[in-house]
Amino acid sequence: MIDWLAASPLSQFLAAHKWITPALQSVHILAIAALMASVLVVDLRLLGVGGDAGSLRQVTCRYIAWIWRALVVLLLTGALLVVGEPARELANWVFQMKMGLVMAAAGLTALAQRPIREGAEASPQRRPSWSAAFACVSLALWVGIVLAGRWIAYV
Numbered sequence: 765m766i767d768w769l770a771a772s773p774l775s776q777f778l779a780a781h782k783w784i785t786p787a788l789q790s791v792h793i794l795a796i797a798a799l800m801a802s803v804l805v806v807d808l809r810l811l812g813v814g815g816d817a818g819s820l821r822q823v824t825c826r827y828i829a830w831i832w833r834a835l836v837v838l839l840l841t842g843a844l845l846v847v848g849e850p851a852r853e854l855a856n857w858v859f860q861m862k863m864g865l866v867m868a869a870a871g872l873t874a875l876a877q878r879p880i881r882e883g884a885e886a887s888p889q890r891r892p893s894w895s896a897a898f899a900c901v902s903l904a905l906w907v908g909i910v911l912a913g914r915w916i917a918y919v
């Protein structure tokens with residue numbers, strides 16, 4: 765798999781044009797900023813910390829949509845980074861752990877977004893009882909992904 769990817773025309777193209785990798789990394793980092801800002805707004809709101817502008821439903825709907833948009837950009841730029849340097853990424857256990865964490869965080873967000881919206885509709889004044897637990901696990905997963913992403917370069 766690694767050898768096949770490294771020999772592919774796209775990988776050769778990325779290796780021959782040295783400016784593309786830092787450009788992709790820059791877009792990856794901008795998308796991380798958008799994703800983490802949205803995660804913080806949603807999770808802190810679910811924890812009852814910080815501002816109370818807008819209803820819980822408005823805030824969660826608006827910012828969960830931004831989590832998905834940023835994740836699409838991260839997936840595209842991340843996939844190209846992998847194709848550019850397949851051995852560096854795919855053989856690295858921290859990269860593999862990061863992908864596991866991304867799947868867990870995305871899966872948790874996908875599973876929880878509907879109950880969060882319905883809970884916020886049913887009782888606009890009160891947060892659902894499980895919202896603090898969700899917010900803590902979600903924050904831990906996304907922060908873990910950022911740490912793992914940075915750590916890849918050192919393993």
Ligand code: HEM
Nearest residue numbers: 789796838839842843845846853866909910913914916917
């Ligand atoms: C969705 C699929 C994703 C893929 C395939 C992917 C892939 C990658 C790759 C290949 C790198 C380069 C690592 C290196 O060689 O040093 C990287 C860097 C990084 N990624 Fe991702 N990533 C994804 C999502 C995310 C997400 C969701 C986050 C955080 C919320 C994230 C945070 C980071 C960070 C912090 C770095 C280090 C950036 C730097 O210092 O240049 N990634 N990612």
